[in-house]
Structures are given as structure tokens and as C-alpha cells.
Amino acid sequence: MQSDVFGNDSEIRNFLITISYNGKNYHGWQIQTNAVTVQEVFQTALENIIGDTAYSVKGCSRTDSGVHANMYCISLKMIHSIPCHRLLSALNRFLPSDISVLDIKEAEQDFHARYSCKSKQYVYKIWNAEVRNPFLDGLAYHYKFPIDVTLLNDCCKAYIGRHDFTSFCTIDNRDTNNMCRTVTDFRVERDGDMVIITVEADGFLYNMVRIMVGTLIRIAQGKFSPDCISGIIEAKDRAKAGPTAPACGLYLNKVNY
Amino acid sequence: MQSDVFGNDSEIRNFLITISYNGKNYHGWQIQTNAVTVQEVFQTALENIIGDTAYSVKGCSRTDSGVHANMYCISLKMIHSIPCHRLLSALNRFLPSDISVLDIKEAEQDFHARYSCKSKQYVYKIWNAEVRNPFLDGLAYHYKFPIDVTLLNDCCKAYIGRHDFTSFCTIDNRDTNNMCRTVTDFRVERDGDMVIITVEADGFLYNMVRIMVGTLIRIAQGKFSPDCISGIIEAKDRAKAGPTAPACGLYLNKVNY
Numbered sequence: 001m002q003s004d005v006f007g008n009d010s011e012i013r014n015f016l017i018t019i020s021y022n023g024k025n026y027h028g029w030q031i032q033t034n035a036v037t038v039q040e041v042f043q044t045a046l047e048n049i050i051g052d053t054a055y056s057v058k059g060c061s062r063t064d065s066g067v068h069a070n071m072y073c074i075s076l077k078m079i080h081s082i083p084c085h086r087l088l089s090a091l092n093r094f095l096p097s098d099i100s101v102l103d104i105k106e107a108e109q110d111f112h113a114r115y116s117c118k119s120k121q122y123v124y125k126i127w128n129a130e131v132r133n134p135f136l137d138g139l140a141y142h143y144k145f146p147i148d149v150t151l152l153n154d155c156c157k158a159y160i161g162r163h164d165f166t167s168f169c170t171i172d173n174r175d176t177n178n179m180c181r182t183v184t185d186f187r188v189e190r191d192g193d194m195v196i197i198t199v200e201a202d203g204f205l206y207n208m209v210r211i212m213v214g215t216l217i218r219i220a221q222g223k224f225s226p227d228c229i230s231g232i233i234e235a236k237d238r239a240k241a242g243p244t245a246p247a248c249g250l251y252l253n254k255v256n257y
Numbered sequence: 258m259q260s261d262v263f264g265n266d267s268e269i270r271n272f273l274i275t276i277s278y279n280g281k282n283y284h285g286w287q288i289q290t291n292a293v294t295v296q297e298v299f300q301t302a303l304e305n306i307i308g309d310t311a312y313s314v315k316g317c318s319r320t321d322s323g324v325h326a327n328m329y330c331i332s333l334k335m336i337h338s339i340p341c342h343r344l345l346s347a348l349n350r351f352l353p354s355d356i357s358v359l360d361i362k363e364a365e366q367d368f369h370a371r372y373s374c375k376s377k378q379y380v381y382k383i384w385n386a387e388v389r390n391p392f393l394d395g396l397a398y399h400y401k402f403p404i405d406v407t408l409l410n411d412c413c414k415a416y417i418g419r420h421d422f423t424s425f426c427t428i429d430n431r432d433t434n435n436m437c438r439t440v441t442d443f444r445v446e447r448d449g450d451m452v453i454i455t456v457e458a459d460g461f462l463y464n465m466v467r468i469m470v471g472t473l474i475r476i477a478q479g480k481f482s483p484d485c486i487s488g489i490i491e492a493k494d495r496a497k498a499g500p501t502a503p504a505c506g507l508y509l510n511k512v513n514y
Contacts (some may be wrong), residue, residue: 022391097394134279137354
């Protein structure tokens with residue numbers, strides 16, 4: 001039973017729980033009707049441990065269906081005496097093998113997994129080889145054609161800085177009037193056949209990383225010019241950017257508080 | 258239809274096909290009744306391409322249920338005019354996402370994936386951290402307790418050389434009188450939380466790598482002395498060695514002809 005109503009405020013504990021999950025079989029973090037989500041599975045495991053104790057669970061971000069997390073943070077409020085280390089081992093016992101609790105510690109009362117977050121880092125993985133990798137099904141985007149990593153790593157620097165990223169946001173889901181975000185890092189690197197794109201920002205609009213990656217792929221294909229990014233940002237028009245890259249390549253990699 | 262009978266010997270082509278597979282959902286390579294195997298799925302894909310052409314498929318080794326292959330070699334004999342590159346792309350279209358064909362080339366008539374093999378290399382992966390890795394379910398053995406990699410890398414050198422490996426063979430399946438094999442390389446390395454054990458030999462007895470790894474884990478636990486391996490080899494007694502390590506950590510990594 002998730003609830004924001006507690007008996008006695010002075011006894012409320014606030015936990016910062018760090019998990020990792022393989023998102024292949026989940027419709028993202030947030031609870032939905034008619035689809036299995038990480039939040040639902042997490043809360044079911046929690047309820048196995050704390051029974052009908054009232055609690056409140058808040059995740060650090062939504063994450064789309066099929067997106068993964070090397071690090072995902074949750075704040076959990078409840079009145080319960082269980083020590084952190086016992087909660088960690090009990091959750092790992094009740095959770096399925098594609099979700100792991102990495103760490104649990106006590107947080108300040110005003111800590112909130114989403115609103116206390118200062119910045120997040122995402123990683124996007126592209127398996128860039130002629131043939132698919134049988135160990136990466138649902139875990140990387142398979143793209144067969146050549147990718148000039150040096151070129152993309154140069155181009156992508158245009159994303160860095162404080163910009164209005166309207167062009168890089170799926171329009172239907174705009175839930176804010178402020179479309180400005182500060183991108184502090186953007187890198188494209190190669191490790192053998194794997195191309196790894198790393199982006200860090202103070203916040204992300206809906207589908208922002210996936211559209212940024214889709215735009216870089218258009219540059220790799222020669223369909224967009226290498227210096228197109230600044231113009232696309234200025235246009236504030238989703239139609240000017242590239243397509244939304246597949247969810248399976250995206251990993252929430254780090255959450256900074 | 259798999260067959261060794263061909264119409265005209267002079268037209269028979271012999272292909273060396275290199276594949277990679279995630280063994281999680283397969284009962285090993287070799288065809289069995291009532292269990293899905295890689296060979297069966299491979300042959301079904303092949304028959305989708307060549308119809309009722311007679312063919313003969315030979316794999317380089319059996320591999321147990323749940324064991325993986327970064328590189329697995331097959332010899333395929335058939336009378337068919339399909340070019341290698343077309344056979345490769347067609348097979349990858351018909352095969353499921355956990356099996357990939359990496360390469361196909363024409364081989365000499367007397368080439369046989371199993372009997373022409375000079376040596377093989379296996380890798381065994383241990384996820385050595387307190388908490389499981391949600392991306393490695395079925396892809397590595399999760400072992401929580403400390404592993405002294407330097408110690409194990411010293412101890413394991415006793416495996417190198419030509420020895421009678423009766424102590425490292427599951428008894429029920431001994432299909433040979435010659436229990437001698439030459440181990441040419443044995444290494445234990447760490448890459449972050451992953452412990453990687455590499456072993457190369459001219460041949461392997463049934464469960465040999467997994468029992469060698471199980472014995473090293475006994476040493477890591479302090480249950481076996483660090484210098485036990487030579488004595489276990491000399492004993493020629495399966496009961497003296499450690500347990501058979503789980504199949505999920507084992508990868509056929511290289512096949513040398």
C-alpha cells in the first residue's frame with residue numbers, strides 16, 4: 001500500500017535506494033495499468049517485506065519502455081525499523097534477476113529522488129557491426145553501417161551548453177514550459193564494435209537523448225551536415241531533428257545529488 | 258533433411274561456418290529429442306533456405322545446456338550453388354536473435370569442424386560482487402565472496418602441460434580411453450567485478466573446464482590448499498576435485514584449425 005499518510009512524522013525514515021535494472025521486459029519505471037513496470041515489481045517486493053506498512057516511493061525519472069538503468073535512484077519514506085542492510089538483502093531476494101538493489105542508505109527528510117537531483121548521465125550503446133551480437137538482444141541498438149566516431153565526437157560538442165531543446169523533445173509529452181536544459185558533457189567513443197555515446201545534463205526533456213542520438217546517426221549517414229546541430233537547436237522545431245533512436249540502446253548511467 | 262548421401266561427389270561443397278550464440282535458452286549444440294538445441298534451430302533456418310537439398314552438418318563440440326559460444330564452428334556439406342555471402346545473410350534472417358552467423362567460407366573436402374580442430378579456448382566468467390548484475394542473468398556465474406585472483410592465477414599454472422585429466426571429467430560420460438589432454442594456457446584475470454578464467458587445450462574432457470573452475474573456487478574459499486592441483490591430477494579420481502561450476506559462466510571462445 002503506497003501512501004503519503006503517516007501516523008507520526010517524527011518516526012518517518014527516508015531511504016535513498018540505488019538500483020540497477022535490465023529494462024528489456026519492463027514498460028519503464030512508472031506504474032501503469034496493463035503493463036509491467038519496474039516500480040510495480042519493486043513495490044511488490046517491498047510489500048513482501050514490510051507487509052501493510054504505509055510507504056511512499058518516488059523514482060528519479062520516468063524512463064521509457066525498454067530503457068535500462070545502470071544506476072537508478074528511489075526515495076522511500078516509511079515508518080519501519082528494518083536496518084538498511086537487511087532491507088537490501090531482503091529486496092534482492094524478492095526481486096527478479098533483472099532488477100538489483102545496489103545500495104540503501106538513510107537520507108534527510110527533505111530528500112526527494114527526483115527533485116533533489118542535480119544532474120544525470122545517460123549512455124547510449126550502438127552495436128556497430130555487420131552482424132548482430134547474440135548477447136546484446138534488447139541491450140544495444142544494432143546499426144550495420146559505418147560510423148565515423150571522430151566526426152560525431154566533434155559535431156556533438158554543439159549540444160553542450162544551456163539551450164532551448166524544443167527540437168529534441170517529443171511534442172505530445174511536453175509537460176513543462178521551460179524547455180531549457182544545460183548539457184555539461186557529450187562524447188562519442190568507440191570500444192571495438194561498440195559505439196558509446198555519453199551525455200550529462202541538469203535535466204532531460206522527453207526522448208531528448210534518443211532524438212540527439214538519432215540526429216547524430218543522420219550525420220553519420222551523410223543525410224544531415226556535420227554542422228547542423230546549432231541550427232536545429234535554434235529552429236525550436238522537432239521536425240528539423242533526426243528520428244528518435246530505439247529505446248534498447250539507452251541506459252540511465254549516473255544520478256548526481 | 259540432414260544426410261550423408263549426395264548425388265555427385267564432385268559437386269559437393271564444404272563450408273566452414275562460424276557462429277556465435279547465447280546458450281541461455283538452449284540445451285547445448287547437439288540435437289536431442291524433447292529439448293531445443295542450437296543445431297536444431299540452425300538446421301531449421303538452413304532448410305528454410307535450401308529446401309529439401311541433402312546436407313550434412315557437423316559441430317566443433319557438444320557444449321552443455323546453458324553454455325555460450327563467442328565462436329563456434331560448423332562444417333556443412335551440400336550440393337548447392339548459393340554464394341557464401343548470400344547464405345550468411347539468409348541464415349541471419351532466419352535465425353533467432355540469440356544466434357548469429359559471423360562468417361562463412363569454402364573449406365577443403367576433408368575439413369571437419371570437430372576432427373580438424375587443433376585446439377580450443379574457453380573462457381569462464383564469474384561476476385564477483387555482493388549483488389547480482391541484472392544484465393548478466395544466465396551469462397556469468399554470480400559468486401559473492403572474495404576471490405584472490407593473484408593467488409588463483411598462480412595456482413592454476415599447475416593445469417598447464419600434458420596430463421591425464423581423469424579427475425576433471427564427469428565419469429558417466431567418458432567416451433574415450435585416452436584421458437590425456439595438453440593444456441597450453443590457463444589464466445585468471447580480473448576486470449572490475451568480473452573474474453575471467455581463460456583456458457586453452459588441444460581437447461577437453463566432458464565438464465573439464467567447469468570442474469577445473471570449481472576446484473579453483475574451492476581454493477579461493479580456503480577449502481582446498483593452493484598447491485592441491487598437481488595432487489588432484491595425479492590421483493585420477495573425480496572425487497578429489499572441486500564441484501562442477503555452473504554452465505552459465507562458460508563460453509567457447511576460440512576454435513583453432
